[in-house]
Amino acid sequence: MSIGLEFAxxxxxxxxxxxxxxxxxxxxxxxxSEGLVLQTAEGGEQAVAMVEREAPDLILLDVMMPGMDGYxxxxxxxxxxxxxxxxxxxxxxxxxxxxxxxxxxAGAEDFLTKPVDRSELxxxxxxxxxxxxxxxxxxxxxxxxxxxxxxxxxxxAERTQQAAGxxxxxxxxxxxxxxxxxxxxxxxxxxxxxxxxxLGGLAGDLTKEQREYQLIVLKNIRQLQAMIDDLxxxxxxxxxxxxxxxxxxxxxxxxxxxxxxxxxxASAKGITLTRDLPLDLPSxxxxxxxxxxILIILLENAIxxxxxxxxxxxxxxxxxxxxxxxxxxxxxTGCGIPAENRDRIFERLYQAAAHVQExxxxxxxxxxxxxxxxxxxxxxxxxxxxxxxxxxxxxxxxVFSLDSSMAPLLKNDRWPAETLALxxxxxxxxxEWPSPECQDEWSQDARALIERxxxxxxxxxxxTMSFGAEARRLRFxxxxxxxxxxxxxxxxRIGVQFARLPDLKTAGRSLGVSHRMLQPVTRDDAESAGxxxxxxxxxxxxxxxxxxxxxxx
Numbered sequence: 058m059s060i061g062l063e064f065a066x067x068x069x070x071x072x073x074x075x076x077x078x079x080x081x082x083x084x085x086x087x088x089x090s091e092g093l094v095l096q097t098a099e100g101g102e103q104a105v106a107m108v109e110r111e112a113p114d115l116i117l118l119d120v121m122m123p124g125m126d127g128y129x130x131x132x133x134x135x136x137x138x139x140x141x142x143x144x145x146x147x148x149x150x151x152x153x154x155x156x157x158x159x160x161x162x163a164g165a166e167d168f169l170t171k172p173v174d175r176s177e178l179x180x181x182x183x184x185x186x187x188x189x190x191x192x193x194x195x196x197x198x199x200x201x202x203x204x205x206x207x208x209x210x211x212x213x214a215e216r217t218q219q220a221a222g223x224x225x226x227x228x229x230x231x232x233x234x235x236x237x238x239x240x241x242x243x244x245x246x247x248x249x250x251x252x253x254x255x256l257g258g259l260a261g262d263l264t265k266e267q268r269e270y271q272l273i274v275l276k277n278i279r280q281l282q283a284m285i286d287d288l289x290x291x292x293x294x295x296x297x298x299x300x301x302x303x304x305x306x307x308x309x310x311x312x313x314x315x316x317x318x319x320x321x322x323a324s325a326k327g328i329t330l331t332r333d334l335p336l337d338l339p340s341x342x343x344x345x346x347x348x349x350x351i352l353i354i355l356l357e358n359a360i361x362x363x364x365x366x367x368x369x370x371x372x373x374x375x376x377x378x379x380x381x382x383x384x385x386x387x388x389x390t391g392c393g394i395p396a397e398n399r400d401r402i403f404e405r406l407y408q409a410a411a412h413v414q415e416x417x418x419x420x421x422x423x424x425x426x427x428x429x430x431x432x433x434x435x436x437x438x439x440x441x442x443x444x445x446x447x448x449x450x451x452x453x454x455x456v457f458s459l460d461s462s463m464a465p466l467l468k469n470d471r472w473p474a475e476t477l478a479l480x481x482x483x484x485x486x487x488x489e490w491p492s493p494e495c496q497d498e499w500s501q502d503a504r505a506l507i508e509r510x511x512x513x514x515x516x517x518x519x520x521t522m523s524f525g526a527e528a529r530r531l532r533f534x535x536x537x538x539x540x541x542x543x544x545x546x547x548x549x550r551i552g553v554q555f556a557r558l559p560d561l562k563t564a565g566r567s568l569g570v571s572h573r574m575l576q577p578v579t580r581d582d583a584e585s586a587g588x589x590x591x592x593x594x595x596x597x598x599x600x601x602x603x604x605x606x607x608x609x610x
Contacts, residue, residue, distance in 0.1 A: 069186045070094045070111070074104045074130065075119035075148075084117060084148075087175045088182065101125025105133065112140055115186055118165070120149040120156070128163045135164030142192065144185040148173060154259055161250055180495060249275070300501060301347055301433045304521030305340040305457045308348070308383060312371050315352040319360060327365050330356075333372040340457040341383050342520065346497070347430045348454070352387070354423045355450050359389035363447070367391060376453055382436065383456055388449040399440055403428040427452070459594035460587075462517055466538065470586055472593070473515050478544035479600055480535040480572040482507060482551055487567060499566070500531050503555075507533055510550045515539060522601055534601055537572075544572040575600050 071093050075081045081097045088095060096113065098104035100122050107113075116134065120127035127147055134140045147160045150171045157168055167181050252275050254260050256268065263271065316330050323330050341348070352371075359369040367390040376382040394402060405425040431438045431452045438452040466473055484503055500521075507518055519534045537547050552570040578596050580589060 068092055068094045069114040069190070070096065071115045071117065071182065071186075072096045072098060072104060072107060072113040073117045074098045074101070074122075074127070075117075076100050076122045077119070080119065084173070084178075087173070087178055091179055091182065093182075101127075101130040101133075104130060108134065108140055108143075112143060114189060115144045115146070115182060117182075118145055118147050120147055120151065120160075128159055131160065131163035131165050142189065144189055146181060146185065154254070157250075158254065158260070161254075176495060300497070301344045301430070302497075302500065302504075302521065303342045303344055303434060303455075306343045306345045306348055308341050308343075308373050308385065308454075309334050309338055311345065311348045311352060312373070315349060315356055316371075318353065319356050322357070323360050323369065326360065326363070326367075328360055328363055329368045331368065331370045333370065335374065338373060339383070342455040342457040343434045344430075347434065351427050351430050351452065352385075354427050355387040355452075358423060359387055359391065359448075359450075363389045363391035375456075381456055382453040384451055384453050386449055386451045388443055388447060390443075390447040393442055393446055394440060394448050396442075402440055403438065457520070458591075459519060459597055460590050462519055463536065463594050463597070464590045466514070466517060467586060467590055467593075470589060472538055474538040474540075475577060476538070476540050477575045477577070478537045478539050478541070478547075478572050479575055479597070479604070480537055480544060480548050480551070480570070481604070482533045482535075482555070483569045484531040484533075484555075485567050485569075496531070503531060503533060506554050506558075507535065507551055510547065510554055511535065511537075516547065519597065519601075522598070522605075532605075534597075536597055541574055544574065548572040573604075 069092075071088065073081050073084050073095065074097075075084070076099055078099075081099075085095050085097065096107065098107055102125055104116070104118075105125075108116075118127045118131060125133075127149070131145050131147065134143060134145065141164070144167070145165045146167045146169060147163075147165045148169045148171060149156055149160075160168060166185060169178060169181065252271055255263060256271050256275065312332055312334065316332065320330065356369060356371070363369055369387070369389045372386040372388070374384055374386075376384045403424050405422065427450075428438050431454070435455045436453040438450065441449050441451070443449045482503070484499060504518060511518060516535055516537045516539075519536060521532070522534065535547070535551075537544050539547065548570045552568065555568045555570070575596070578593055580592075584592075
């Protein structure tokens, strides 16, 4: 699995510094499949010379080395303006607070404790390389744009109103990119770790005033991290690298989870959070992570712009004009959005002046991200004023149904075969997934692998359906028009393909593939093609639900 940095013009260079030859070889072996250019140094002095010749993109640094140790080398690199932005991951056998504090003081961004876990190592290397690539990109782009704007200033001053608009746009981009470059290059990781150590009392007790100051620092760190996250999300959107995996999703659960996340923020302002959700609300066909992301953005905005003791509510219902969709309304009793701003509120980087004056709001990307995520899940989003005051954001999502998955297999009002099997593949970590991102990557790769095992006119990989199954498991269901022997062959083929994955066992994953024959679905000759598909879809959904719930009892 390659790192795939969006703006990299070459493969990232990683320097491994360790006096132990076997440790260097082990780290090289762990990172070989990541698409990196790997270099090694036997000690601090050799590493300094290599960095002077060609600065790497990241350094993996052992602590205990003869001569110049890891702390000294990290401090030397971070003390040089030409190399201070190179991320440093310290690898140590010392799993204690003093070692981490000393590493932070030396300027390291992250830590790994021996023995190193391969998945954790790759994930941390990937994240730090990606953040550095973005920082380098925006800094370089800002400088080039500044020169381009300066060379055209004389011409822009003499142009018409249209040219003046272009000048304003160029100026805005320049200011934006300069700001982003500065924020991305801030050593957020080190600052946050120091602040957490102080607030946790690990470095001694704090006075009331010191604690208040540290909480202010932590609040600002989180704001900067949110800005960076928005930038990365927008970049993934615009480069086609953001994935959306629609599945059977409970909007009620997503709303409950979002309320739990933001209840503290709302309570701090005395804002009441309420929800109106029917008990018989069907599942939505949406990406669970992206749905939660949409709700978080809309509810955070509602809380932010609602005065003290106000109210924010969420209402979900069937869309009146089209029952195939669910409508989600997020309403507040805030300051409202002027009529002249409503048409532009979802534009990238747009911020209404009145909103910006209230407090620091970030980069104006949240609602743009919302619109893109809703659109990519087959819905629409809009904003309307609320009487007597406030705003209502409404977005729609399709109601979940297996009809669209099954319809392509129905030919001339007949299914490919009389017998139907349900094949289940279950991927489970032995402990926990290192991160949600890691779980998402495995899910995407597993679905792609299963797809390659299917016969297009006989089998179909169904959308994800959990029905309360254990969250850490990844379950995939295949509807196969086959007899018992054919279903067994398909299950075995999927198992063989998974067994060939080199990372399956080393990453601590287990796989189970099973199949069972379903009861035939009787049909009425008077039924339409749509009715036939709908009955088959309900039959499959009930079978999956029954299987899943029986295994959780």
